[in-house]
Amino acid sequence: xxxxxxxVLLVMLIAVVLPAFAQQPQPPPPTPEERLRRSWNDVxxxxxxxxxxxxxxxxxxxxxxxxxxxxxxxxxxxxxNTRIARQARGETVDNAALQKEFAYxxxxxxxxxxxxxxxxxxxxxxxxxxxxxxxxxxxAGEEYxxxxxxxxxxxxxxxxxRRQAEN
Amino acid sequence: MRKxxxxxxxxxxxxxxxxxxTKPGPAASANGPAEATLRAWNEAxxxxxxxxxxxxxxxxxxxxxxxxxxxxxxxxxxxxxxxxxxxxxxxxxxxEEDFSREKYKTKAEVVAALKKAAQAGADFMRExxxxxxxxxxxxxxxxxxxxxLWVWNVGARxxxxxxxxxxxxxxxxxxxxxxxRR
Numbered sequence: 001x002x003x004x005x006x007x008v009l010l011v012m013l014i015a016v017v018l019p020a021f022a023q024q025p026q027p028p029p030p031t032p033e034e035r036l037r038r039s040w041n042d043v044x045x046x047x048x049x050x051x052x053x054x055x056x057x058x059x060x061x062x063x064x065x066x067x068x069x070x071x072x073x074x075x076x077x078x079x080x081n082t083r084i085a086r087q088a089r090g091e092t093v094d095n096a097a098l099q100k101e102f103a104y105x106x107x108x109x110x111x112x113x114x115x116x117x118x119x120x121x122x123x124x125x126x127x128x129x130x131x132x133x134x135x136x137x138x139x140a141g142e143e144y145x146x147x148x149x150x151x152x153x154x155x156x157x158x159x160x161x162r163r164q165a166e167n
Numbered sequence: 168m169r170k171x172x173x174x175x176x177x178x179x180x181x182x183x184x185x186x187x188x189t190k191p192g193p194a195a196s197a198n199g200p201a202e203a204t205l206r207a208w209n210e211a212x213x214x215x216x217x218x219x220x221x222x223x224x225x226x227x228x229x230x231x232x233x234x235x236x237x238x239x240x241x242x243x244x245x246x247x248x249x250x251x252x253x254x255x256x257x258x259x260x261x262x263e264e265d266f267s268r269e270k271y272k273t274k275a276e277v278v279a280a281l282k283k284a285a286q287a288g289a290d291f292m293r294e295x296x297x298x299x300x301x302x303x304x305x306x307x308x309x310x311x312x313x314x315x316l317w318v319w320n321v322g323a324r325x326x327x328x329x330x331x332x333x334x335x336x337x338x339x340x341x342x343x344x345x346x347x348r349r
Contacts, residue, residue, distance in 0.1 A: 145327065
């Protein structure tokens with residue numbers, strides 16, 4: 001009988017102690033909202049970095065007369081961000097007026113407007129229903145992809161490519 | 168002796184009960200995050216397949232500059248990536264699959280490889296569901312372990328970025344991309 005009690009106590013002890021060792025503290029996997037926020041912030045950071053990095057004299061470069069120029073692509077992203085932010089504030093957005101407001105003027109203006117738009121849309125990114133940005137996120141990724149080729153066609157290496165080459 | 172065996176059996180049943188309670192719950196609904204990521208995946212790969220089928224074969228080796236991938240190499244790069252993401256999710260080492268232009272010589276072969284790859288990624292996500300995609304996974308270039316859902320999220324955005332690049336390849340060849348023609 002004493003042996004039986006010992007076995008029960010031993011197995012119970014293992015049952016309590018083993019899971020504590022097996023379950024090393026692991027951070028919980030990110031929620032879909034956290035994933036979207038991380039992706040969004042990553043793409044916007046890369047676009048702002050390109051805006052600041054690209055030479056101003058090439059800002060009007062277009063791969064084709066019907067394409068947007070480098071500056072116009074970035075202003076397009078800024079306009080999309082601003083539209084999302086304004087709609088989230090309950091404002092009515094006039095698309096024609098928005099196009100005019102985000103017409104390309106200069107590199108400094110583009111960088112400033114892009115940064116401002118990233119700041120304004122952050123309220124939506126940080127909100128609980130940020131998953132509705134998934135389409136805008138994919139669109140921003142496409143724009144980033146386009147601009148990497150604008151770099152290459154101008155004989156330049158995009159900032160991320162330069163970092164990869166250094167590492 | 169019989170009492171000893173009985174005691175051991177009771178203890179094992181208790182332990183089994185404890186361990187069963189620590190297992191994760193069942194998969195989430197069909198409208199969960201796995202489904203949303205699958206939609207983004209299908210959209211990005213759908214656009215790429217449309218381009219692969221549409222772009223003239225005689226321009227498949229076009230490169231905007233010598234140090235970047237050609238149109239066909241871009242598509243083959245995107246065709247190879249789902250197998251890499253599947254390996255990451257399974258915690259396996261990636262096999263050295265050959266997605267070179269030397270292997271996929273014709274437009275038809277490139278299109279077929281891309282379609283097969285898009286399907287492989289979509290099938291994996293569907294099979295795993297929300298519960299399966301919640302398992303820990305780490306991309307080799309990231310220091311933190313996330314989950315499989317994050318891996319496929321990165322995969323969908325990766326495809327979208329290449330789509331954006333190929334839009335410029337179209338324009339540089341004086342061709343309007345399919346999405347803009349609609």
